[in-house]
Amino acid sequence: MDTTHAEPNYMGIFYWLFGLTVAELAVAYMPIPKGLMVAALVGLAFVKATLVAMYFMHLKFEKRILAVIAVTPPVLLVMFLFITYPDTAWRLFTQWAAH
């Protein structure tokens, strides 16, 4: 099968992944508020995962419908979180209210 796209710069992606991992470690040990730290770490992990899927797994160069298959699980996962987390939130609220 003829691959029409040029091979991506894999070493470039590697340096990005390495740099972002170092950034994650730095953020994890930084004396910053917990909420900010969690948001930064989740953001960095999301960027790294996207880089792996787009370039190493070639999703960027595939048909759009394959990307739809790939993003279905994360989308379902987010829906799942919204269904189940109100239970946890309610438990935390009642604990907080009892004090």
Add this chain to the structure above:
Amino acid sequence: MSQAAVLDHTLGVEPAETPLTPESWGKLGMWLFLAGDAMSFGGLIAGYAALRIGDPVWPVPSTVLGVPFTAVMTFLLICSSVTMVKALEAIKRGDQAGLRRFLGLTILGGACFLGMQAREWTHLIEHVMTLTSKGLFGATFFVLTGFHGCHVFSGVVYLSCIFANSAAYSKEDHNPVEIVGLYWHFVDLVWILIFTFVYLI
């Protein structure tokens, strides 16, 4: 669709190409498997998050787990992903020696990851916690990293099979190498998430 494929289709024979992944059905099969596998990992990670958010006395992971040690494991897995794409790149040029060299390095990276994880688990079980001794922290830790470790082990076996069969691949015919690559990168991707959620946060 080529004329031959159209002809096959009219004769009631299954068409040889798929509109989603023209290279092979196997590639589409792997993508669908990975989508299902992502649901398994997603369910485990979502469960872990719900249990952790709802627990008022969750320990700070870096005080229990060896974060620098696992940072090296993360680095190792990223490196093995790079050698995997290099292996595919090599056989796309028809370079069989390159394919074997880079596949070998990928297998080595996966095996080293497993060795380090075995060492980490041994240390934790002997000195820190077991599956049941530290409440939900220990239980979720061993289930999540264990499920991922099983995937790495399967990946090393899968890569070894492709390595053993490497003489069969050429510039024109190397689809199984691409498919094993998809699996291996997915395992790397999941580790990126586990490292962040279980060790760093």
